[in-house]
Amino acid sequence: MAQHQVLSPLPGIFYRRPAPEQPPYKQDGDRVAEGDVIGLIEVMKQFTEVHADASGKIVRFLVDNEAPVEPEQPLLLIETS
Amino acid sequence: MSLIVFGKLLVANRGEIAVRIIRAAKELDLRTVAVFSDADKDSFAVRFADEAVRIGPAPASKSYLNIDAIIAAARQTGAGAIHPGYGFLAENPLFAEAVADAGLVFVGPTPETIRSMGDKAAAREAARAAGVPIMPGSQGKIADLAHALAIARHMGYPVMLKASAGGGGRGIRVAADEAGLAHHFHVARTEAAAAFGSGELYLERFLSRVRHIEVQVLGDGNRVVHCFERECSLQRRRQKVWEEAPSPAIDATTRQALCAAAVRLTERVRYRGAGTVEFLYDDNTREFFFMEMNTRIQVEHPVTEMVTGVDLVRATIMIAQGQPLALRQADVEMHGAAIEVRINAEDPEKDFRPSPGRVAALALPAGPGVRVDTMLYPGYVVPPYYDSLLAKIIVHAETRDLALARLRRALEEFEIDGVVTNVLLHKRLAQLSEVRAAQFDTGFLERLLAA
Numbered sequence: 094m095a096q097h098q099v100l101s102p103l104p105g106i107f108y109r110r111p112a113p114e115q116p117p118y119k120q121d122g123d124r125v126a127e128g129d130v131i132g133l134i135e136v137m138k139q140f141t142e143v144h145a146d147a148s149g150k151i152v153r154f155l156v157d158n159e160a161p162v163e164p165e166q167p168l169l170l171i172e173t174s
Numbered sequence: 175m176s177l178i179v180f181g182k183l184l185v186a187n188r189g190e191i192a193v194r195i196i197r198a199a200k201e202l203d204l205r206t207v208a209v210f211s212d213a214d215k216d217s218f219a220v221r222f223a224d225e226a227v228r229i230g231p232a233p234a235s236k237s238y239l240n241i242d243a244i245i246a247a248a249r250q251t252g253a254g255a256i257h258p259g260y261g262f263l264a265e266n267p268l269f270a271e272a273v274a275d276a277g278l279v280f281v282g283p284t285p286e287t288i289r290s291m292g293d294k295a296a297a298r299e300a301a302r303a304a305g306v307p308i309m310p311g312s313q314g315k316i317a318d319l320a321h322a323l324a325i326a327r328h329m330g331y332p333v334m335l336k337a338s339a340g341g342g343g344r345g346i347r348v349a350a351d352e353a354g355l356a357h358h359f360h361v362a363r364t365e366a367a368a369a370f371g372s373g374e375l376y377l378e379r380f381l382s383r384v385r386h387i388e389v390q391v392l393g394d395g396n397r398v399v400h401c402f403e404r405e406c407s408l409q410r411r412r413q414k415v416w417e418e419a420p421s422p423a424i425d426a427t428t429r430q431a432l433c434a435a436a437v438r439l440t441e442r443v444r445y446r447g448a449g450t451v452e453f454l455y456d457d458n459t460r461e462f463f464f465m466e467m468n469t470r471i472q473v474e475h476p477v478t479e480m481v482t483g484v485d486l487v488r489a490t491i492m493i494a495q496g497q498p499l500a501l502r503q504a505d506v507e508m509h510g511a512a513i514e515v516r517i518n519a520e521d522p523e524k525d526f527r528p529s530p531g532r533v534a535a536l537a538l539p540a541g542p543g544v545r546v547d548t549m550l551y552p553g554y555v556v557p558p559y560y561d562s563l564l565a566k567i568i569v570h571a572e573t574r575d576l577a578l579a580r581l582r583r584a585l586e587e588f589e590i591d592g593v594v595t596n597v598l599l600h601k602r603l604a605q606l607s608e609v610r611a612a613q614f615d616t617g618f619l620e621r622l623l624a625a
Contacts, residue, residue: 103528103558104530104558105528105558105559106232106233106559108364108368110364111360111361111364112360112363112364112367112373113364113367113373114373115360133364135368135559136528136530136558137519137520137528137530137558137559137560137561137562138365138368138369138560138561138562139528140361140364140365159233159235161231161232161233161559
Protein backbone atom coordinates (compact mmCIF):
# COMPACT_ATOMS: atom_id res chain seq x y z
CA MET A 94 0.00 0.00 0.00
CA ALA A 95 1.50 3.33 -1.07
CA GLN A 96 1.90 6.08 1.44
CA HIS A 97 2.34 9.74 0.53
CA GLN A 98 3.60 12.59 2.70
CA VAL A 99 2.19 16.10 2.22
CA LEU A 100 5.09 18.52 2.77
CA SER A 101 4.92 22.06 4.10
CA PRO A 102 5.44 24.52 1.23
CA LEU A 103 6.54 27.31 3.62
CA PRO A 104 8.10 28.04 7.00
CA GLY A 105 5.61 29.29 9.58
CA ILE A 106 2.88 28.15 11.95
CA PHE A 107 0.57 25.32 10.93
CA TYR A 108 -3.15 25.54 11.73
CA ARG A 109 -5.48 22.57 11.30
CA ARG A 110 -8.65 24.67 11.66
CA PRO A 111 -10.02 27.53 9.51
CA ALA A 112 -10.80 29.44 12.74
CA PRO A 113 -10.09 28.73 16.42
CA GLU A 114 -13.70 27.78 17.16
CA GLN A 115 -14.17 25.72 13.99
CA PRO A 116 -13.57 21.98 13.60
CA PRO A 117 -10.34 20.86 11.89
CA TYR A 118 -10.36 20.73 8.08
CA LYS A 119 -9.52 17.03 8.24
CA GLN A 120 -9.18 14.33 10.90
CA ASP A 121 -7.02 11.22 11.02
CA GLY A 122 -8.84 8.54 9.02
CA ASP A 123 -10.73 10.99 6.75
CA ARG A 124 -10.84 10.57 2.97
CA VAL A 125 -8.98 13.32 1.14
CA ALA A 126 -9.00 14.31 -2.54
CA GLU A 127 -6.15 16.03 -4.35
CA GLY A 128 -6.66 19.77 -3.97
CA ASP A 129 -8.55 19.56 -0.65
CA VAL A 130 -7.52 22.10 1.97
CA ILE A 131 -5.84 20.31 4.87
CA GLY A 132 -4.64 23.31 6.88
CA LEU A 133 -3.33 26.87 6.93
CA ILE A 134 0.21 28.11 7.29
CA GLU A 135 0.80 31.53 8.77
CA VAL A 136 3.96 33.16 7.47
CA MET A 137 4.60 36.71 8.59
CA LYS A 138 0.91 37.15 9.37
CA GLN A 139 -0.21 35.97 5.93
CA PHE A 140 -2.35 32.86 5.85
CA THR A 141 -1.80 30.38 3.02
CA GLU A 142 -4.02 27.36 2.48
CA VAL A 143 -2.24 24.02 2.25
CA HIS A 144 -3.74 21.61 -0.28
CA ALA A 145 -3.42 17.85 -0.45
CA ASP A 146 -1.30 16.86 -3.47
CA ALA A 147 -2.64 13.30 -3.54
CA SER A 148 -5.95 11.49 -2.96
CA GLY A 149 -6.60 8.73 -0.45
CA LYS A 150 -7.15 8.20 3.25
CA ILE A 151 -5.37 10.23 5.94
CA VAL A 152 -3.29 7.87 8.07
CA ARG A 153 -2.39 10.62 10.53
CA PHE A 154 -1.27 14.22 10.92
CA LEU A 155 2.43 14.48 11.77
CA VAL A 156 2.26 18.06 13.11
CA ASP A 157 0.13 19.51 15.91
CA ASN A 158 -2.21 22.46 15.51
CA GLU A 159 -0.30 25.77 15.96
CA ALA A 160 3.11 24.11 15.72
CA PRO A 161 6.01 25.86 13.98
CA VAL A 162 6.91 24.11 10.71
CA GLU A 163 9.87 24.27 8.31
CA PRO A 164 9.70 24.11 4.50
CA GLU A 165 9.54 20.49 3.25
CA GLN A 166 8.56 19.25 6.70
CA PRO A 167 6.01 16.38 6.42
CA LEU A 168 2.59 17.55 7.64
CA LEU A 169 0.51 14.41 7.20
CA LEU A 170 0.55 10.92 5.81
CA ILE A 171 -1.93 9.77 3.13
CA GLU A 172 -2.56 6.16 2.15
CA THR A 173 -3.03 6.44 -1.60
CA SER A 174 -3.51 2.76 -2.64
CA MET B 175 0.07 65.86 39.13
CA SER B 176 2.62 63.72 40.95
CA LEU B 177 5.61 62.20 39.28
CA ILE B 178 5.72 58.44 38.99
CA VAL B 179 9.22 57.17 39.53
CA PHE B 180 10.48 54.16 37.66
CA GLY B 181 14.09 53.47 36.86
CA LYS B 182 13.63 50.47 34.63
CA LEU B 183 11.38 50.00 31.59
CA LEU B 184 10.37 46.65 30.10
CA VAL B 185 9.63 46.64 26.36
CA ALA B 186 6.86 44.16 25.58
CA ASN B 187 7.52 43.97 21.86
CA ARG B 188 10.06 42.93 19.23
CA GLY B 189 11.57 44.10 15.95
CA GLU B 190 12.27 47.69 15.02
CA ILE B 191 9.82 49.22 17.52
CA ALA B 192 11.51 47.45 20.44
CA VAL B 193 14.78 49.04 19.30
CA ARG B 194 13.12 52.45 18.94
CA ILE B 195 11.66 52.31 22.47
CA ILE B 196 14.94 51.14 24.03
CA ARG B 197 16.67 54.08 22.31
CA ALA B 198 14.21 56.56 23.81
CA ALA B 199 14.43 54.95 27.27
CA LYS B 200 18.24 55.04 27.27
CA GLU B 201 18.15 58.72 26.36
CA LEU B 202 15.97 59.24 29.46
CA ASP B 203 18.58 57.39 31.56
CA LEU B 204 16.28 54.46 32.19
CA ARG B 205 17.46 50.86 32.47
CA THR B 206 15.86 48.67 29.82
CA VAL B 207 14.54 45.10 29.70
CA ALA B 208 13.82 43.28 26.43
CA VAL B 209 11.58 40.22 26.31
CA PHE B 210 11.99 37.60 23.61
CA SER B 211 10.57 34.40 22.17
CA ASP B 212 12.75 31.45 21.19
CA ALA B 213 12.78 32.83 17.63
CA ASP B 214 14.21 36.18 18.77
CA LYS B 215 16.99 35.22 21.16
CA ASP B 216 19.57 36.78 18.83
CA SER B 217 17.61 39.94 18.09
CA PHE B 218 19.12 43.41 18.15
CA ALA B 219 16.72 44.47 20.92
CA VAL B 220 17.97 41.60 23.10
CA ARG B 221 21.59 42.64 22.53
CA PHE B 222 20.88 46.34 22.97
CA ALA B 223 18.75 46.24 26.14
CA ASP B 224 20.44 46.14 29.54
CA GLU B 225 18.68 42.85 30.33
CA ALA B 226 16.63 40.31 28.39
CA VAL B 227 14.11 37.70 29.51
CA ARG B 228 12.75 34.72 27.54
CA ILE B 229 8.94 34.68 27.59
CA GLY B 230 8.07 31.61 25.52
CA PRO B 231 8.19 29.70 22.23
CA ALA B 232 8.06 31.26 18.75
CA PRO B 233 4.29 31.62 18.14
CA ALA B 234 3.20 35.09 19.31
CA SER B 235 0.20 33.56 21.08
CA LYS B 236 2.64 31.80 23.42
CA SER B 237 5.13 34.65 23.86
CA TYR B 238 4.44 38.26 22.89
CA LEU B 239 0.72 37.78 23.61
CA ASN B 240 1.35 35.92 26.88
CA ILE B 241 0.37 38.46 29.55
CA ASP B 242 1.43 36.32 32.53
CA ALA B 243 4.89 35.69 31.09
CA ILE B 244 5.46 39.40 30.43
CA ILE B 245 4.31 40.47 33.91
CA ALA B 246 6.52 37.76 35.41
CA ALA B 247 9.49 39.09 33.41
CA ALA B 248 8.85 42.59 34.79
CA ARG B 249 8.67 41.26 38.36
CA GLN B 250 11.80 39.17 37.90
CA THR B 251 13.84 42.12 36.64
CA GLY B 252 12.32 44.77 38.90
CA ALA B 253 11.04 46.85 35.98
CA GLY B 254 8.62 49.57 37.11
CA ALA B 255 6.93 50.20 33.76
CA ILE B 256 5.98 48.33 30.59
CA HIS B 257 5.93 49.86 27.09
CA PRO B 258 3.76 47.82 24.70
CA GLY B 259 4.89 49.38 21.38
CA TYR B 260 2.41 48.63 18.57
CA GLY B 261 0.58 45.40 17.69
CA PHE B 262 0.60 42.40 20.07
CA LEU B 263 -0.81 43.56 23.45
CA ALA B 264 -0.59 47.31 22.81
CA GLU B 265 -4.36 47.77 22.56
CA ASN B 266 -5.51 44.97 24.86
CA PRO B 267 -7.25 46.50 27.90
CA LEU B 268 -6.78 43.26 29.86
CA PHE B 269 -3.04 43.70 29.49
CA ALA B 270 -3.14 47.33 30.64
CA GLU B 271 -5.23 46.17 33.61
CA ALA B 272 -2.89 43.30 34.43
CA VAL B 273 0.07 45.68 34.37
CA ALA B 274 -1.69 48.07 36.76
CA ASP B 275 -2.83 45.19 39.02
CA ALA B 276 0.79 44.09 39.27
CA GLY B 277 1.63 47.55 40.62
CA LEU B 278 3.43 48.55 37.42
CA VAL B 279 3.03 51.52 35.09
CA PHE B 280 1.52 50.87 31.64
CA VAL B 281 2.99 53.25 29.06
CA GLY B 282 -0.23 54.21 27.33
CA PRO B 283 -3.83 55.15 28.04
CA THR B 284 -6.00 53.80 30.86
CA PRO B 285 -7.67 50.39 30.33
CA GLU B 286 -11.02 52.23 30.10
CA THR B 287 -9.75 54.44 27.27
CA ILE B 288 -8.24 51.47 25.44
CA ARG B 289 -11.55 49.65 25.82
CA SER B 290 -13.69 52.51 24.52
CA MET B 291 -11.32 53.96 21.90
CA GLY B 292 -9.26 50.89 21.03
CA ASP B 293 -12.43 48.86 20.53
CA LYS B 294 -13.19 50.00 16.99
CA ALA B 295 -16.96 49.57 17.21
CA ALA B 296 -17.22 51.51 20.49
CA ALA B 297 -14.85 54.18 19.15
CA ARG B 298 -17.26 54.92 16.30
CA GLU B 299 -19.92 55.67 18.89
CA ALA B 300 -17.50 57.90 20.84
CA ALA B 301 -16.68 59.80 17.65
CA ARG B 302 -20.36 60.22 16.88
CA ALA B 303 -20.88 61.59 20.38
CA ALA B 304 -17.98 64.05 19.92
CA GLY B 305 -19.54 65.37 16.73
CA VAL B 306 -16.87 63.80 14.49
CA PRO B 307 -18.24 62.56 11.13
CA ILE B 308 -18.27 58.72 10.86
CA MET B 309 -18.68 56.18 8.04
CA PRO B 310 -21.97 54.28 7.74
CA GLY B 311 -21.58 50.79 9.28
CA SER B 312 -22.59 48.31 11.98
CA GLN B 313 -23.71 49.82 15.29
CA GLY B 314 -21.42 47.45 17.14
CA LYS B 315 -19.89 44.04 16.86
CA ILE B 316 -21.16 41.36 14.53
CA ALA B 317 -22.58 38.26 16.20
CA ASP B 318 -22.15 35.84 13.29
CA LEU B 319 -22.18 35.52 9.52
CA ALA B 320 -25.99 35.80 9.30
CA HIS B 321 -25.82 39.08 11.21
CA ALA B 322 -23.07 40.38 8.90
CA LEU B 323 -25.09 39.45 5.81
CA ALA B 324 -28.17 41.21 7.19
CA ILE B 325 -26.28 44.44 7.90
CA ALA B 326 -24.52 44.38 4.53
CA ARG B 327 -27.81 43.82 2.72
CA HIS B 328 -29.20 46.91 4.43
CA MET B 329 -26.07 49.06 3.87
CA GLY B 330 -25.16 47.93 0.37
CA TYR B 331 -21.96 46.44 -1.05
CA PRO B 332 -18.98 46.67 -1.13
CA VAL B 333 -18.41 46.34 2.63
CA MET B 334 -15.33 46.10 4.80
CA LEU B 335 -14.94 43.53 7.58
CA LYS B 336 -12.68 44.80 10.34
CA ALA B 337 -11.28 43.30 13.53
CA SER B 338 -12.72 45.08 16.58
CA ALA B 339 -9.48 44.48 18.45
CA GLY B 340 -7.41 45.19 15.36
CA GLY B 341 -5.68 48.13 13.79
CA GLY B 342 -2.73 48.65 11.56
CA GLY B 343 -4.72 47.22 8.68
CA ARG B 344 -4.71 43.65 9.96
CA GLY B 345 -7.77 41.41 9.84
CA ILE B 346 -9.53 43.62 7.29
CA ARG B 347 -11.28 42.15 4.26
CA VAL B 348 -13.35 43.83 1.58
CA ALA B 349 -16.34 41.93 0.22
CA ALA B 350 -18.00 42.88 -3.05
CA ASP B 351 -21.10 40.72 -2.55
CA GLU B 352 -22.75 38.12 -0.32
CA ALA B 353 -20.58 35.27 -1.56
CA GLY B 354 -17.47 37.33 -0.88
CA LEU B 355 -18.64 38.23 2.61
CA ALA B 356 -19.39 34.60 3.44
CA HIS B 357 -15.99 33.58 2.09
CA HIS B 358 -14.00 36.26 3.94
CA PHE B 359 -15.85 36.08 7.24
CA HIS B 360 -14.02 33.07 8.69
CA VAL B 361 -10.57 34.00 7.38
CA ALA B 362 -10.91 37.53 8.76
CA ARG B 363 -11.91 36.04 12.10
CA THR B 364 -8.95 33.64 12.11
CA GLU B 365 -6.51 36.41 11.29
CA ALA B 366 -8.01 38.64 13.98
CA ALA B 367 -7.89 35.89 16.59
CA ALA B 368 -4.30 34.98 15.75
CA ALA B 369 -3.02 38.54 15.59
CA PHE B 370 -4.97 40.18 18.40
CA GLY B 371 -6.32 37.34 20.56
CA SER B 372 -9.93 38.28 19.69
CA GLY B 373 -11.94 37.22 16.66
CA GLU B 374 -14.63 39.90 17.01
CA LEU B 375 -15.48 41.79 13.82
CA TYR B 376 -17.48 44.81 12.75
CA LEU B 377 -18.65 46.05 9.40
CA GLU B 378 -18.31 49.34 7.52
CA ARG B 379 -19.33 50.67 4.16
CA PHE B 380 -16.35 50.56 1.82
CA LEU B 381 -15.71 53.76 -0.12
CA SER B 382 -13.36 53.50 -3.05
CA ARG B 383 -11.17 56.41 -4.14
CA VAL B 384 -10.55 57.93 -0.76
CA ARG B 385 -7.37 58.98 0.97
CA HIS B 386 -6.20 57.76 4.35
CA ILE B 387 -5.25 60.74 6.48
CA GLU B 388 -4.57 60.44 10.21
CA VAL B 389 -3.88 62.89 13.00
CA GLN B 390 -1.22 62.34 15.65
CA VAL B 391 -2.20 63.39 19.18
CA LEU B 392 -0.41 63.51 22.51
CA GLY B 393 -2.37 63.75 25.75
CA ASP B 394 -1.35 63.88 29.40
CA GLY B 395 -4.75 62.89 30.80
CA ASN B 396 -5.69 66.51 31.08
CA ARG B 397 -4.70 68.34 27.90
CA VAL B 398 -4.29 67.15 24.30
CA VAL B 399 -2.13 68.61 21.54
CA HIS B 400 -2.08 67.42 17.94
CA CYS B 401 1.12 67.03 15.91
CA PHE B 402 -0.63 67.48 12.58
CA GLU B 403 -1.47 64.79 10.05
CA ARG B 404 0.10 61.99 8.06
CA GLU B 405 -1.15 60.69 4.75
CA CYS B 406 -0.96 56.92 4.33
CA SER B 407 -2.94 56.33 1.14
CA LEU B 408 -0.41 54.04 -0.52
CA GLN B 409 -1.48 50.67 0.81
CA ARG B 410 -1.52 47.06 -0.26
CA ARG B 411 -4.13 44.77 1.26
CA ARG B 412 -5.02 47.49 3.76
CA GLN B 413 -1.39 47.58 4.84
CA LYS B 414 0.40 50.93 4.66
CA VAL B 415 3.62 50.81 2.69
CA TRP B 416 4.39 54.54 2.29
CA GLU B 417 3.49 57.36 4.66
CA GLU B 418 4.13 61.06 4.55
CA ALA B 419 3.62 64.35 6.38
CA PRO B 420 2.06 66.73 5.66
CA SER B 421 -0.73 65.32 3.51
CA PRO B 422 -0.14 66.76 0.03
CA ALA B 423 -3.92 66.71 -0.57
CA ILE B 424 -5.42 69.06 2.00
CA ASP B 425 -5.38 72.82 2.42
CA ALA B 426 -4.88 74.76 5.64
CA THR B 427 -8.62 75.02 6.34
CA THR B 428 -9.19 71.27 6.03
CA ARG B 429 -6.05 70.57 8.08
CA GLN B 430 -7.39 72.82 10.82
CA ALA B 431 -10.78 71.07 10.84
CA LEU B 432 -9.26 67.59 10.77
CA CYS B 433 -6.83 68.24 13.61
CA ALA B 434 -9.53 69.99 15.66
CA ALA B 435 -11.82 66.95 15.28
CA ALA B 436 -9.05 64.65 16.54
CA VAL B 437 -8.41 66.90 19.54
CA ARG B 438 -12.15 67.13 20.29
CA LEU B 439 -12.51 63.35 20.32
CA THR B 440 -9.46 62.71 22.48
CA GLU B 441 -9.94 65.59 24.92
CA ARG B 442 -13.41 64.28 25.61
CA VAL B 443 -11.94 61.04 26.98
CA ARG B 444 -9.07 62.88 28.73
CA TYR B 445 -6.67 60.93 26.55
CA ARG B 446 -3.30 59.97 27.99
CA GLY B 447 -0.37 58.95 25.79
CA ALA B 448 0.29 58.98 22.05
CA GLY B 449 -2.65 58.21 19.83
CA THR B 450 -3.72 58.42 16.22
CA VAL B 451 -7.13 59.33 14.91
CA GLU B 452 -7.59 57.88 11.43
CA PHE B 453 -9.85 59.43 8.79
CA LEU B 454 -10.88 58.71 5.24
CA TYR B 455 -10.80 61.80 3.06
CA ASP B 456 -12.74 62.35 -0.14
CA ASP B 457 -10.93 64.72 -2.56
CA ASN B 458 -14.10 65.54 -4.46
CA THR B 459 -16.31 66.59 -1.58
CA ARG B 460 -13.47 67.55 0.82
CA GLU B 461 -15.29 65.50 3.46
CA PHE B 462 -13.54 63.41 6.07
CA PHE B 463 -14.93 60.48 8.05
CA PHE B 464 -13.61 59.03 11.29
CA MET B 465 -12.34 55.51 10.70
CA GLU B 466 -10.72 54.37 13.93
CA MET B 467 -8.48 55.49 16.73
CA ASN B 468 -5.26 53.72 17.58
CA THR B 469 -4.38 54.08 21.25
CA ARG B 470 -0.66 53.48 20.82
CA ILE B 471 2.43 54.65 18.99
CA GLN B 472 2.15 53.96 15.24
CA VAL B 473 4.62 52.34 12.86
CA GLU B 474 4.74 55.58 10.85
CA HIS B 475 5.35 57.91 13.82
CA PRO B 476 8.81 58.95 12.49
CA VAL B 477 7.41 61.12 9.68
CA THR B 478 5.68 63.25 12.31
CA GLU B 479 8.87 63.35 14.39
CA MET B 480 10.78 64.57 11.33
CA VAL B 481 8.44 67.43 10.42
CA THR B 482 7.62 68.59 13.97
CA GLY B 483 10.83 67.76 15.83
CA VAL B 484 8.75 66.19 18.62
CA ASP B 485 10.16 62.90 19.95
CA LEU B 486 6.88 60.99 20.23
CA VAL B 487 8.29 57.85 21.82
CA ARG B 488 10.13 59.86 24.46
CA ALA B 489 6.85 61.73 25.05
CA THR B 490 4.98 58.46 25.70
CA ILE B 491 7.45 57.55 28.45
CA MET B 492 7.44 61.02 30.03
CA ILE B 493 3.64 61.05 30.08
CA ALA B 494 3.71 57.63 31.81
CA GLN B 495 6.01 59.19 34.40
CA GLY B 496 3.18 61.60 35.20
CA GLN B 497 4.83 64.62 33.64
CA PRO B 498 2.39 67.16 32.21
CA LEU B 499 2.85 67.89 28.50
CA ALA B 500 5.57 70.48 28.06
CA LEU B 501 4.19 71.36 24.61
CA ARG B 502 1.52 73.94 24.00
CA GLN B 503 -0.36 73.67 20.71
CA ALA B 504 1.31 76.83 19.44
CA ASP B 505 4.74 75.21 20.01
CA VAL B 506 4.01 72.43 17.51
CA GLU B 507 5.02 73.53 14.03
CA MET B 508 5.42 71.58 10.85
CA HIS B 509 8.58 72.14 8.79
CA GLY B 510 9.18 70.73 5.32
CA ALA B 511 8.03 67.29 4.20
CA ALA B 512 8.88 63.78 5.34
CA ILE B 513 8.28 60.40 3.68
CA GLU B 514 8.60 56.93 5.19
CA VAL B 515 8.75 53.72 3.18
CA ARG B 516 8.37 50.32 4.78
CA ILE B 517 10.97 47.80 3.70
CA ASN B 518 9.26 44.41 4.08
CA ALA B 519 10.61 40.89 3.66
CA GLU B 520 8.34 40.08 0.74
CA ASP B 521 8.89 39.54 -2.96
CA PRO B 522 6.95 41.95 -5.19
CA GLU B 523 7.82 39.76 -8.20
CA LYS B 524 6.10 36.76 -6.61
CA ASP B 525 2.84 38.25 -5.35
CA PHE B 526 4.58 39.59 -2.24
CA ARG B 527 5.39 36.15 -0.92
CA PRO B 528 7.02 36.45 2.52
CA SER B 529 10.77 35.98 2.45
CA PRO B 530 12.22 35.13 5.85
CA GLY B 531 15.87 34.09 6.04
CA ARG B 532 19.40 35.11 6.96
CA VAL B 533 20.59 38.63 6.15
CA ALA B 534 23.91 38.01 4.45
CA ALA B 535 24.95 41.56 3.62
CA LEU B 536 23.45 44.90 4.53
CA ALA B 537 24.06 48.54 3.59
CA LEU B 538 21.73 51.13 5.10
CA PRO B 539 21.27 54.59 3.58
CA ALA B 540 22.58 57.62 5.46
CA GLY B 541 23.50 61.24 4.74
CA PRO B 542 21.51 64.47 5.14
CA GLY B 543 17.84 64.13 6.05
CA VAL B 544 17.80 60.33 6.16
CA ARG B 545 16.78 58.19 9.12
CA VAL B 546 16.50 54.39 9.23
CA ASP B 547 14.59 52.58 11.99
CA THR B 548 15.42 48.89 11.88
CA MET B 549 16.41 45.81 13.88
CA LEU B 550 18.54 44.43 11.05
CA TYR B 551 22.23 43.63 11.32
CA PRO B 552 24.42 41.50 9.03
CA GLY B 553 23.88 37.84 9.96
CA TYR B 554 20.45 38.42 11.52
CA VAL B 555 17.94 35.66 10.77
CA VAL B 556 14.49 37.07 9.94
CA PRO B 557 12.03 34.61 11.54
CA PRO B 558 8.83 33.55 9.72
CA TYR B 559 6.57 33.95 12.76
CA TYR B 560 5.97 37.69 12.88
CA ASP B 561 5.19 40.51 10.50
CA SER B 562 7.45 41.21 7.55
CA LEU B 563 8.61 44.73 8.45
CA LEU B 564 12.40 44.90 8.31
CA ALA B 565 13.19 48.59 8.20
CA LYS B 566 11.66 52.01 7.78
CA ILE B 567 13.54 54.46 5.62
CA ILE B 568 12.50 58.00 6.46
CA VAL B 569 13.59 61.11 4.57
CA HIS B 570 13.03 64.77 5.38
CA ALA B 571 13.60 67.86 3.23
CA GLU B 572 12.34 71.41 2.79
CA THR B 573 9.69 70.46 0.22
CA ARG B 574 7.92 67.29 -0.91
CA ASP B 575 9.78 67.34 -4.25
CA LEU B 576 13.12 67.52 -2.45
CA ALA B 577 12.02 64.75 -0.08
CA LEU B 578 11.16 62.56 -3.08
CA ALA B 579 14.57 63.21 -4.62
CA ARG B 580 16.19 62.36 -1.30
CA LEU B 581 14.13 59.17 -1.09
CA ARG B 582 15.23 58.07 -4.58
CA ARG B 583 18.84 58.68 -3.56
CA ALA B 584 18.43 56.82 -0.22
CA LEU B 585 16.80 53.80 -1.86
CA GLU B 586 19.76 53.60 -4.23
CA GLU B 587 22.07 53.29 -1.21
CA PHE B 588 20.03 50.50 0.40
CA GLU B 589 21.42 47.01 -0.20
CA ILE B 590 20.44 43.73 1.37
CA ASP B 591 21.33 40.12 0.53
CA GLY B 592 19.78 36.93 1.84
CA VAL B 593 16.16 38.03 2.04
CA VAL B 594 14.04 39.44 -0.76
CA THR B 595 12.48 42.82 -0.02
CA ASN B 596 9.97 45.16 -1.62
CA VAL B 597 12.61 47.85 -2.22
CA LEU B 598 12.06 47.67 -6.00
CA LEU B 599 8.43 48.61 -5.46
CA HIS B 600 9.48 51.72 -3.54
CA LYS B 601 12.00 52.68 -6.22
CA ARG B 602 9.23 52.41 -8.78
CA LEU B 603 6.77 54.42 -6.65
CA ALA B 604 9.30 57.18 -5.99
CA GLN B 605 9.71 57.67 -9.77
CA LEU B 606 6.07 57.46 -10.72
CA SER B 607 4.42 60.63 -12.02
CA GLU B 608 1.18 59.99 -10.08
CA VAL B 609 3.12 59.63 -6.84
CA ARG B 610 5.19 62.73 -7.58
CA ALA B 611 1.95 64.62 -8.19
CA ALA B 612 0.36 62.97 -5.10
CA GLN B 613 -2.52 61.80 -7.31
CA PHE B 614 -3.42 58.67 -5.37
CA ASP B 615 -6.05 57.07 -3.16
CA THR B 616 -6.14 53.95 -0.97
CA GLY B 617 -6.79 51.73 -4.01
CA PHE B 618 -4.05 53.23 -6.20
CA LEU B 619 -1.28 50.77 -5.35
CA GLU B 620 -3.47 47.70 -5.81
CA ARG B 621 -4.61 48.97 -9.23
CA LEU B 622 -0.99 49.69 -10.17
CA LEU B 623 0.07 46.17 -9.18
CA ALA B 624 -2.85 44.56 -11.00
CA ALA B 625 -2.13 46.47 -14.23
